[in-house]
Amino acid sequence: MRKLIITIVAFLLLAAAAGYWWSGQPLALKQPVIDLQVKQGDGAQQISASAVQAGVDTPSWLLDLWLRIGGRMGNFKAGAYELKRGDTPRSFVNKLIKGEFAMRKVRIGEGWNIRQVRAALAKAEALRHDTQDMSDEQLMEALGRSGHPEGMFFPDTYKYAKYSSDVELLKLAMRTMDRKLEAAWEGRDPELPIKSPYDLLKLASIIEKETGHSADRTQVAAVFSNRLKIGMRLQTDPTVIYGLGESFDGNLRRRDLESDTPYNSYTRAGLPPTPISMPGAASLAAAANPADSKALYFVARGDGTSQFSETLTEHNRAVNKYIRGR
Structure with missing residues (x-):
């Protein structure tokens, strides 16, 4: 009897050692990558069967046994x-x-802009496109908000779990923008001619589109801030282009500048009705704290930087030099 017990114990120890050794060996896969979807409530048997069906070349019963042994009472997360x-x-x-x-x-x-964001999400790999057929208004409703989605999503690279919803990704981008905008608003210059965080977001979105050189960003912010203080129209091309929408063909004409739309900052005073782009952290910071400057004008030098002027006379000279001279 004692000999039998020793034999059984030895066999069990050997089986345990063999099982532990096997658990550390690479699984045989029929493809380089196997996709496996685990549903809520799936246990060891369902998961092992799904894995084998997906291409894990291992007996289902053996994988099932290991999942039961190592699975801590089946505490598996669906996904x-x-x-x-x-x-x-x-x-x-x-x-x-x-x-x-x-x-x-x-x-x-x-x-x-929001069209570009939605196009990028539509092309994203293994992302569930739940918002694809929604209007902008329906999109905001799905996100638990109202109003226009422009400017509401912070620019960044976001990770997402395969087959998760684009709604959850957009909620994350929106919450991130909320935090960044709140921080910029809390740290704003007290003399800033801006009445609300949303207005700050509008201004930052314009700065984002107008700035080709990062070192000029706070100077550009100062020009627009100074114009708002004295009631001068912003007269910025990106707002006009945004108002043209998908009809813009890349060529901004004089008639476009003279044609009134809610976004034409040549024909209308103040900020546009919504942001015109998704501003990054640097543009939010610049909008909240412009440079200490009296400049009211700027013109592109042609090398990515801008020439800033306090008077129209200085500005006209700069235009002659950098635009007409070019």
């Missing part, structure tokens, strides 16, 4: 996973327990 060459049964269980979902990235660029 999209990837198994790659080199993944082991042990690392697979750890992924399921920790919720190490398969991730992708999408970029929202500084100065983009």
